[in-house]
Amino acid sequence: MEGRFIIETEGLTKKYNSYTAVNNLTLRIREGEVFGFLGPNGAGKTTTLLMFLGLTEPTSGKVRVSGLDPTREPLRIKEKVGYLPENVGFYDDMDARQNLRYVARLNRIPDEISSRRIDELLKMVGLFEEAGKKVGTYSKGMRQRLGIAEVLVKEPSIVFLDEPTIGLDPDGTNRMLELIQSLSREKNITVFLSSHLLEQVQKICDRVGIMIKGNLVAIGPIDELAQKKLGVEKGHYTLEEIYMKYFKEV
Amino acid sequence: MSGIFTILRKELEDHFSSTRFLLISALIVMVGVIIASMVGMGIQEELKGSTKPTLIFLFLFTSTGKLFSFVQFIGFFGPLIGIILGFDSINRERISRTLSKLVSQPIYRDSIINAKFLAGIVTITVVLVGIILIISGLGIRLIGVVPGSEEVGRLGIYLIISILYISFWLGVSILFSVIFRSTATSALASLALWIFFSFFVSLGANVLSDMVAPTPVGQTRPSPETIMKQAQVQRIVSLCSPVNLYTEATSTILNPMRQTTKLVFVGPMEQLSMMRFQNPLPLLQSLFIVLPHLISIIAITLVCFGVCYYIFMRQEIRTV
Numbered sequence: 285m286e287g288r289f290i291i292e293t294e295g296l297t298k299k300y301n302s303y304t305a306v307n308n309l310t311l312r313i314r315e316g317e318v319f320g321f322l323g324p325n326g327a328g329k330t331t332t333l334l335m336f337l338g339l340t341e342p343t344s345g346k347v348r349v350s351g352l353d354p355t356r357e358p359l360r361i362k363e364k365v366g367y368l369p370e371n372v373g374f375y376d377d378m379d380a381r382q383n384l385r386y387v388a389r390l391n392r393i394p395d396e397i398s399s400r401r402i403d404e405l406l407k408m409v410g411l412f413e414e415a416g417k418k419v420g421t422y423s424k425g426m427r428q429r430l431g432i433a434e435v436l437v438k439e440p441s442i443v444f445l446d447e448p449t450i451g452l453d454p455d456g457t458n459r460m461l462e463l464i465q466s467l468s469r470e471k472n473i474t475v476f477l478s479s480h481l482l483e484q485v486q487k488i489c490d491r492v493g494i495m496i497k498g499n500l501v502a503i504g505p506i507d508e509l510a511q512k513k514l515g516v517e518k519g520h521y522t523l524e525e526i527y528m529k530y531f532k533e534v
Numbered sequence: 535m536s537g538i539f540t541i542l543r544k545e546l547e548d549h550f551s552s553t554r555f556l557l558i559s560a561l562i563v564m565v566g567v568i569i570a571s572m573v574g575m576g577i578q579e580e581l582k583g584s585t586k587p588t589l590i591f592l593f594l595f596t597s598t599g600k601l602f603s604f605v606q607f608i609g610f611f612g613p614l615i616g617i618i619l620g621f622d623s624i625n626r627e628r629i630s631r632t633l634s635k636l637v638s639q640p641i642y643r644d645s646i647i648n649a650k651f652l653a654g655i656v657t658i659t660v661v662l663v664g665i666i667l668i669i670s671g672l673g674i675r676l677i678g679v680v681p682g683s684e685e686v687g688r689l690g691i692y693l694i695i696s697i698l699y700i701s702f703w704l705g706v707s708i709l710f711s712v713i714f715r716s717t718a719t720s721a722l723a724s725l726a727l728w729i730f731f732s733f734f735v736s737l738g739a740n741v742l743s744d745m746v747a748p749t750p751v752g753q754t755r756p757s758p759e760t761i762m763k764q765a766q767v768q769r770i771v772s773l774c775s776p777v778n779l780y781t782e783a784t785s786t787i788l789n790p791m792r793q794t795t796k797l798v799f800v801g802p803m804e805q806l807s808m809m810r811f812q813n814p815l816p817l818l819q820s821l822f823i824v825l826p827h828l829i830s831i832i833a834i835t836l837v838c839f840g841v842c843y844y845i846f847m848r849q850e851i852r853t854v
Contacts, residue, residue: 337638340850362640369638373631389540390639434635 290315290442290474291336296345298331305331307498309345313476315441318468320485321478322527323495329478330370332495333444336476337367350441363391366435366443370450372427376420380411380430383419384437391438398437405433409463425456432463443467445477449484461488482523492523494530501530537641538649545623545653554618559661562615563668565607570669573599574676581677589790589814591681592688594673596788604669605788608662608696609781610732615661616703617724619654622717623708624846629717647708647846651839654704655697662696684790687817691787695824698831699780703728705838712846731775739771776834783827790814 291313298306306328313319321329334340336349338358347354352361374383381402388398406412409429414422422430428448435443448464449457465488467473479485485492486506493503502509506523513529549555573594581590595604602610624647627633637643666689674680681689706727710720747763749756756764772778791814815823 339634339637359640359642362638365638367635367638369631369634371631373627373633373635375632376630386540386544387635387639390537390636390641392537392640438640 288315289313290350291476292346292348294346296332296335296347297343298328298335298340299343304498306335306342309500311493311500311503313474315474316468316472317490318465318475318488319477320489320492321476321495322480322482322485322492322523323478324480324531327495328498329495330446333367333446333476333478336444337361337365363438364441366438366440368431368435368443368445368448370446372431372434374419374422374427374430374434377418379418380406380415380422380433383430384434387434388437393438401437401439402433405436408436409433410459425452425459428452428456428460429463432460432467436467440473442474442476445475447479447481448477449479449481457484464488482527486523494527496531501533502526537639538645538652541636541641541645541649542653542656545650546656549619549653549657555657558615558618559664562611562661562665565611566604566665566669567672569599569601569604569607570594570672571676572601573597573603574673577677589685590677591670591673591679591685592788592790594669594677595689595692596785605692605784606781609699609777609784612696612700612780613703613728613732613777615658616654616700616705617707617721617728619657620650620704620707620711621721621724622711623650623654624711625715625717625720626711628715643847644843647712647843650708651701651704651842654708655701658700658704659697662693662700666693684817688788688790688820691817691821692784695780695783695787695828695831698828698835699776702776702831702835702838705835705842709838709842709845712842712849731777735775735778736768736772739768742771743767773830776831779827779830783824783831786824786827787820790817790820 289312291311293309293311296306296309296311297304309332321332323329331340335342335347336354338354338361341355349361350364354361375386378386384402384405385395385398388402389395393401403412406415409432411426411430411433414426419427419430432445432448435445445464449460452460461484464475464477468475477485477489489506491503491505492509494501494509502513504512506526509526513526576597576599577590577593597603598606624633627636633646636646670681670689703724707720707724710723711717714720714723743764743766746767747756747760749760773782821828
């Protein structure tokens with residue numbers, strides 16, 4: 285995996301009063317990579333994502349997303365970056381198309397262009413048939429897939445997915461994972477996903493970072509981490525084991 | 535400005551298609567039409583055969599008839615329009631988790647709050663212009679008098695004051711929707727403030743005036759000085775309420791015979807007879823009288839919006 289770094293952080297720290305949510309995070313993500321950002325609840329994953337988007341100001345440290353500083357130029361970053369929050373919300377009294385069109389308009393995409401794009405995206409996430417239904421009637425899995433479509437409306441070069449598979453059934457999870465993988469492979473979109481569901485992340489991520497209590501304790505391809513931590517060869521480990529090892533150390 | 539028109543458009547669509555907006559505008563139109571036709575028919579009856587005095591047209595709005603005047607009705611009921619349009623504008627988005635999505639789009643964060651405020655003002659304007667036109671049309675038919683430029687001007691100013699006044703309440707309810715996470719809490723808080731200003735301020739004014747200028751012990755009747763002082767205190771206190779501020783301002787601007795914003799107890803027919811000895815004030819002079827009121831209403835509306843803006847911009851957008 286060669287390519288320029290599209291996300292770079294150096295000594296990134298976020299403090300809420302005395303509580304340190306993210307501590308001295310240094311991270312580099314390559315273009316086109318699928319990066320899994322792992323950690324238990326409250327490890328500082330969402331805070332990190334919000335700092336990448338310029339929605340929260342870092343206490344100290346540097347961030348560059350696609351060469352831009354999120355605190356200085358949040359609007360330009362938001363044009364290039366798609367963000368799917370955990371448990372994404374929609375306007376329940378509008379149908380899927382109206383929801384997507386609203387987001388497209390907020391991105392200043394003319395209706396003529398967006399309507400074609402919206403149809404393509406709805407087909408891609410498998411919601412084309414249900415596009416006329418009000419989003420309030422959608423199941424959790426459908427909402428999550430609609431979320432992916434919404435993130436892609438602006439044709440981003442990076443997507444941030446916050447717990448994209450949480451609360452989905454096995455079938456929904458698989459569809460979601462395939463979708464995420466295809467983003468990276470077919471559209472060369474950098475995917476930065478945060479999760480605490482290790483088994484799923486293992487399937488699709490090129491590299492992972494493990495975040496515990498605000499600290500990045502490990503980063504690298506899963507194989508490498510396994511070798512370093514467990515001393516086993518390829519195929520004889522699960523991410524869960526590696527993770528637990530790190531977790532116990534902290 | 536980026537994104538503001540997209541949000542404005544959506545908010546307007548939401549307002550005009552919502553059931554609660556339909557209900558409240560239906561109520562206002564209904565009450566407006568009833569008051570106007572009652573007053574209109576009353577004027578028709580009483581003025582049968584006599585020459586119609588000038589400025590009678592504005593009586594449609596200020597005359598109390600059997601119940602209350604249209605101006606009083608809007609003064610009391612207008613806040614509810616503002617509250618209904620704003621009480622859940624921010625926290626509904628927070629609850630349905632669409633706010634974090636909105637702020638991650640390439641729009642300025644203040645476009646969200648500006649667009650919400652603007653959408654409310656546009657809606658208020660549409661409702662008020664609509665009802666004033668309906669009443670005017672009805673009035674022209676009933677009393678057969680076409681309003682002159684002076685009356686149209688007065689109505690225009692009345693309209694502006696009313697829009698500002700209802701926008702103040704819109705600001706209050708949006709402020710509460712920013713502060714409180716639950717829509718029920720923000721609705722109740724706005725309603726509580728509305729009731730407080732509508733009823734309790736005047737009650738409080740009475741109590742306070744008695745405390746400041748008590749009737750001396752042993753005297754059955756207060757001296758004229760005490761009465762004056764009490765009235766003064768009452769007036770000052772009651773002007774703390776936007777409701778009184780609005781009622782005084784609008785009843786003065788719509789009634790050219792009134793040469794002061796202070797309360798005068800004269801009925802519409804007495805006023806008519808007084809007109810023989812008095813000349814109505816020109817529009818500009820009426821405007822001067824209510825200028826302090828007008829400025830106060832603008833000020834409280836702006837302050838309210840400013841506070842709301844400040845709090846919203848400083849809030850952390852976290853997935854709640």
